[in-house]
Amino acid sequence: MKLYDMKQAPNPRRLRMFLAEKGIEIETVQVDIPSGENLSDEFKAINPRGLLPTLVLDDGTVIDESVAISRYFEQTHPEPNLMGTDAKSMALIESAERHMEFDGLLSVAEAFRNSNPVFANRATQGTDGVQAIEALVERGRNGTARFFASLDATLAGSRYVAGDTFSIADITAFCVVDFAKWTGMRLGDEHPNAQRWYAEVSARPSAQA
Amino acid sequence: MKLYDMKQAPNPRRLRMFLAEKGIEIETVQVDIPSGENLSDEFKAINPRGLLPTLVLDDGTVIDESVAISRYFEQTHPEPNLMGTDAKSMALIESAERHMEFDGLLSVAEAFRNSNPVFANRATQGTDGVQAIEALVERGRNGTARFFASLDATLAGSRYVAGDTFSIADITAFCVVDFAKWTGMRLGDEHPNAQRWYAEVSARPSAQA
Incomplete structure (x- = not known):
């Protein structure tokens, strides 16, 4: 599992906070938005939308959107609950x-x-x-x-x-x-x-x- | 339970399609956006954001945002599944x-x-x-x-x-x-x-x- 991330940007930070609350650690790769690295052919081959954060599962599945990735981990790591219980x-x-x-x-x-x-x-x-x-x-x-x-x-x-x-x-x-x-x-x-x-x-x- | 709705608008329609797929029927109240009825004091007393759709549960809880209301019904009526199974x-x-x-x-x-x-x-x-x-x-x-x-x-x-x-x-x-x-x-x-x-x-x- 690999997380494409950028330390300074707000949407990747939302996800990192979510993961930190759950005590989840993942390998991350930094992608620099200001210099346009997220718009490179290399990164667009991973996520054609060029957005961060982007998660790639071990089976190659690509998931973007901070909230959607959070949903994934809310299911795999339910505690502490961050998205509701009923x-x-x-x-x-x-x-x-x-x-x-x-x-x-x-x-x-x-x-x-x-x-x-x-x-x-x-x-x-x-x-x-x-x-x-x-x-x-x-x-x-x-x-x-x-x-x-x-x-x-x-x-x-x-x-x-x-x-x-x-x-x-x-x-x-x-x-x-x-x-x-x-x-x-x-x-x-x-x-x-x-x-x-x-x-x-x-x-x-x-x-x- | 009461759903504040507007027949023509896209966001209320998303929710109505979702409910129809699940065979759920709810009492609806039509609120007219073009004439500004959603911005009336009466409706803002229900949802201060003035947005549709808005669901009011029997206990008075107010939920807005089409996707969030859909999540509620995905939990109460899981079949047919529309938001994923794992x-x-x-x-x-x-x-x-x-x-x-x-x-x-x-x-x-x-x-x-x-x-x-x-x-x-x-x-x-x-x-x-x-x-x-x-x-x-x-x-x-x-x-x-x-x-x-x-x-x-x-x-x-x-x-x-x-x-x-x-x-x-x-x-x-x-x-x-x-x-x-x-x-x-x-x-x-x-x-x-x-x-x-x-x-x-x-x-x-x-x-x-």
Whole structure:
């Protein structure tokens, strides 16, 4: 089993945190996104979408998408549970995880990719060669600000993003908050609940993964 | 149990197809997105994100996101299986489903929302009041064209989107192809494999749900 990874990027980090929580160690291969190594013929022969993380099983099966790879390990290593234990908790965690992705990660990525010259002709991830659009920087920053407010509101009512239990939704949210720093945006004094939660998640060993 | 639904919209349709495949019937309440009923105080009291579909369980629990609600019913009604039966098939189906969403649905939605005057100040779904950006129409259409090509390539190698078995990934892909018609984009003669698959999925009773 081999994991194609990039130490700095948010989606591979989500998976590494998930694996660290479960105590799973896998051989990793670093692929450098800024220099375009993920778009090389060599890597596209493994994953034609050019995305990280990508897992290759011993039988050659290729699985991409951080959440899908996490699902694989949730099944093979059920403890500690990170994706729910019954129909209701599984659905609520998946819903919360998707809020973090669609409301948070997409906004931060939009602000970051459309403002960083390195990604001027890679404004969406992967192989598509999409040109940056300046208006999306502000749109992404506004979305990030709304995400921070929404995250704070969620965490006013519960210890973790999807309720009383740490889950994959916290992992995604935590990686999004750190990713937002790349655009100069941080949780502020107006987000006391998110700050409390961020300090707690930061103290977990998996935050260093 | 009550499902907030809109007959014409792609995300509620994905869930209705999923439920139809499993033979599940639920009380539904129609919420009209074009007129903004999903953004009313009444509906936001149920789902603050203003998104459909939204499921309310008998105990009052609210679950949104089509895939998360599908997960709930996959657990309560395992047959026919639509989300995988073991670690590998679950991960591969989830990965393929996400390809359909991130590569397909987001592109079509971008082209549609940014070109339709009804959504001029609702260019992303939900409550955010995002203004349309003209450059995103072309970006979305280009993404849709790449999605069609990629879908055709996938279906050159397998009967269904995630292999030999019909799954939630086919449901998402099918609803995306139909949603693309709203932007005037259709599968063409250059997509024979996707056309074969589309004809097959269209013949399933769930396609009428």
